[in-house]
Structures are given as C-alpha cells and as structure tokens.
Amino acid sequence: MTTKKLNVTTARTSFIPALCFSCFLVLNPALSLAQTKQVQDRSAGSITELPLPKVADYWxxxxxxxxxxxxFxxxxxxxxxxxxxxxxSNVDTQWMRLxxxxxxxxxxxxxxxxxxxxxxxEGRFALRENAITVNGVASSEDDFVAVTKxxxxxxxxxxxxxxxxxxxPAADTYEWRAQKSADGAVILSGMVPDPALEKILLASAGPTAKAQFRFASxxxxAFSSxxxxxxSLLKELEEGQVSFDGKAWVLSGTASSRADKAAIERDFERQQLAASGWSLAVAAPADTPLSEPTAVNPEYAFSATKAGDDSMIFSGQVPAEPALRFFAAISGGNIDAVSISGGAPADFVMQAEAGVRALMLLDEGSLTFAQGTWSLSGTARDAPSREAVLDALDASGRQKIWKTDIALIAVPDPMQQIAVEAPTPMNNEGLAACEAPLAEFSARNAILFRSGAAQITPDSAPALDELAADxxxxxxxxxxxxxxxxxxxxxQLNLALSVARAEAVVNALIERGVAPERLYALGYGESNPIADNTTPEGKALxxxxxxxxxSEL
Known part of the structure; x- marks a missing residue:
C-alpha cells in the first residue's frame, strides 16, 4: 500500500507580538510562570518563540x-x-487540536x-500513544487481503x-464445500471469513488438502464448528462431499464399507445433526462385506471392562477408526489402548456393538473377544436387568457364539417380597384432577431448548421437576x-426437531423417576399451530x- 507521506515538524513555533501578550496567554494557557515572566520582560514589538502545550495522553x-x-x-x-x-479530498480536520x-x-x-x-x-483508525487500532469493512476481497497482509x-x-x-465484504449467499476424491485428495472451496479459519480448516483436512477459498463475511x-x-465426517467416506448452500449442510458420498456407513450414521445421530439442519446421503459400496479383510486373524482380540463407578476401558483391536469412535461415543469409555488392525471376522463390528451395549447395562463386568469367541460376564442389579442384558445380545446370535455369565447382586427371597397392588383405576373426577395441572403446565411453555437443537436448557430443570411431580x-x-x-x-426438519425435543423431555422425566412405559414421545412439527406464524409472538407460542x-394404564 502507498500513500502520500505527511510532513511533520517535531516542534511548533509561534510568533506573537508583545502588544497581544494577553491574547497569547488565552490561546496558550500551558505556559509556566518562568515563561510568562520571560515574555513580560521583552520590549514591545519583539518576537517570542514558545512551544505548544504538552499533551500527556496523545491520540x-x-x-x-x-x-x-x-x-479526523x-x-x-x-x-x-x-x-x-x-x-x-473529502477530509474534515476541524476537530484536530495542536x-x-x-x-x-x-x-x-x-x-x-x-x-x-x-x-x-467504512472503518476507523486510532492511535493512542504507541498502540494502533483498526476496524471496519474492506471495499473488496482484494482490499481485505491487502489490509490483512x-x-x-x-x-x-x-x-x-x-x-x-x-x-x-458480506456475501449475498454464503457457500462452502469440501470434496474428497477416490484417491483421498481433499479440496476445500467456497467462502471463509478470514485467513485464520482457512488455516484451521486446512489443518483439519490433512497435510495434502488444498484450499480454493474466497474471503467474505x-x-x-457456528460456521467454524x-x-x-x-x-471430520468426510474423512470417514471413501469419496464424497460436505457442502453448505447458505441454508443447510449436506454430507453425501460413498463409505469404505457397510461397517463404516453404519458408524457414520450412528455418529450423525449421536451429534443430533439432523436437528441442526444437516442432511445425510451416504451409500455403502455395492457387494461389500461388513468388514473388508478376507483373511481372518485367529489371534484377533478385543476387550472392554466396566467398573462399579460406570467407567469403561477398551483394549485390543478394531477393524476401522469409525467403529472405535462409535464405541467411545456411546459408552464414554477410554480407547487409548485400542489399535486399528485388519483381520477381524466379518461380523465383528455388529457383535462388538451388541456386547458394548449389553455391558453398559451391567453394574460391572467385562466383554472379551479371543480365539473367535465372544464372552460377557458381570453382575446385574436384579433379574429384569439381567434379562435386559441377555436381550441385548439376542439379535446377534447369543445362543450360537456368545458365552455369558451374568450374576445378580442380590436375588430377593420370593417369600419376603411385598405384594405390589395394581393402581386403583381413577374415576372421572380423579382423571380431571390429573389433567388440570398438566394443561396449566403446558400453557406456560416452561421447558426451553437451545436454538435449533433438542438440548434442554439448564434453567428448565425446575420445570421438569414440577412436571415429574405432577x-x-x-x-x-x-x-x-x-x-x-x-x-x-x-x-421435514421441523418435524424431526419436534420429535427429538419430545424425546429429550421423555428422557429427562425418566431420569426423574417417571416409569418409561408410561411415556410416549410424539412430534407434530409445524402442523398444529395455535397462533399466527407470521408474527414473532405467534411463533413463540x-x-x-x-x-x-x-389413557389409563
């Protein structure tokens, strides 16, 4: 950048006739007593040279x-x-002081x-002492790059x-895209707000990724995240793209295997991306087995243990990174001791998922795969919990390949069990008494969610406690x-969001002791409005x- 250099003199010289000394004192009140006396001693008509007043905070x-x-x-x-x-040209300096x-x-x-x-x-440049501040909007993308440099x-x-x-400069439609080809090459294109984010995204995409970005505000x-x-999701595809068209994010392409496709879909669901406006269209390669390797390694091993404090630790081998991340995501377990290795059986991911989910239902226990055999052992809190663990394995062929040893923490003595009476059916008055507080609660709209998501805000906890009590x-x-x-x-996104929010409330009520068999989550999206959707007030309602x-149970 070039501009005309300014001519600045380090000292200011004033020439004041002696007969206008009183005027000079008014114009220059910063004179010291010694300077004042010096001016007074000069004869009329002499020329006096004095400095400008010193400014402590120069800006x-x-x-x-x-x-x-x-x-200025x-x-x-x-x-x-x-x-x-x-x-x-077009400069105003009337506010500047000497x-x-x-x-x-x-x-x-x-x-x-x-x-x-x-x-x-438009913008502003400020100088205070030796500190410079600059803010504004660049005239063009080239100007933005030049200013940044x-x-x-x-x-x-x-x-x-x-x-x-x-x-x-602001974009009319903000667009962004990341494409991955079959040879693993990744190209990023579209718009980013600044060079800092460009570097972050390039680093995330890998050392061979290339960027073809334009800068725009x-x-x-949450664009960066x-x-x-x-x-991150694109890395799990064999080839494909993730794009933003100014309205919604879309991930599409082909997974490396059916196992990877399943892992991507579960990761997508776990992060609740559909409720945030994302769409998923991922296919598996045609005629591919669940796991890619054809030669099974007889020494292939995998294990997971759960302690009494609910912590889980994984070790051994898994065939693909997406499967490993999925196990860690659903359980919160430590995966540091797990390596990625080929040679797993064709149904390894399916069996491992069933085993991890069953292990999560135990108070404590262990899951192992060794020499071609799956085993699950541990303790369950009660007989229903033990049955739930075994049911989690049924779909994966427990009777054929699983070895299970599930003990109960304490088996109740049937002779000492207290008979639980079935709830007495309510009459109309009792039913009406239950309906009234629920109608009043619903009218207050007391359960709040984060914008565009199915996450209940923390300040809704008292309302959920009240609802559970009702x-x-x-x-x-x-x-x-x-x-x-x-x-x-x-x-369709609104419908999915409404279902996800209803499910979040059901889960919160179950955590507060409401029996899960009583609760049903339903989503209606935008189909049943109770107010005008053209006004902010109506939308809020x-x-x-x-x-x-x-109904009654």
Missing part, C-alpha cells in the same frame, strides 16, 4: 464514513500537517492508518497493533409428550411442548 483518530468522507479527531503536532491533511508530545514516527503511523482507510468501505508486515516501527477487526452462526464437523400424582396414566414448532425453515394424559 488521534480517522474515521472513514460510508459516504467516503474521512473525519485528536491531536496533531504541527499546523502545517493539519493544513496538509485538510487539503486532501499539541506537543506526539510519539516518535507519528507521521509514519498516520501514513499507515490512512493507507488502511483507503481500502475500507499490511497489518502483519508493514506496521510502523515502535508501534503495536492493539486490535484489528476488519471484515471482508456474513457466515452463519460446522465446517470442522463436516471435514405425573407422580397420577401413576395409573399413560402420558403423551408432544413436540411442536413454528413454520420457519424446512417442514407455536414452539411448545404439550403434555397430555392419553
């Missing part, structure tokens, strides 16, 4: 307005400099700031950049938990959770 700003005008404020060390600035005490290289710093402003559609390489000597907040909320999530007063009823949305966005008594 100057230059603001570029959208219409193109530049307005603050201090300038020389009248000639102020005149030179005022001579520039004062000494400017930092060294003041002119160089001001040149630097004016060169930056010449590339901004300038602050990194052309800072004037003796000054520091305290703040730099210059945006690239106007990116959606969404782009990194997309790159349901506890009516134990003989089946409950429908209904999710509803406003009409903003895609209809339509975004709701409704709790109703469905």
């Amino acid at each position: 100057v700003t230059a603001t570029r307005q959208a219409a193109g005008a530049t307005i 404020d603050g201090y300038v060390p020389d009248e000639n400099l102020r005149t030179e600035l005022a001579a520039r 004062g000494s005490g400017a930092p060294d290289n003041y002119a160089e710093a001001l040149d630097f700031g004016l060169a930056i402003l010449d590339r901004l559609a 300038a602050v990194a390489a052309d800072m004037p000597s003796g000054f520091v950049l305290a703040s730099f907040e210059v945006l690239a 106007g990116q959606p909320d 969404s782009a990194r999530t997309g790159i 349901l506890g007063a009516c134990p003989a009823t089946a409950i429908h938990v209904e999710g509803h949305t406003d009409a903003d966005g895609d209809e 339509n975004r709701r959770i409704v709790v109703k008594i469905a």
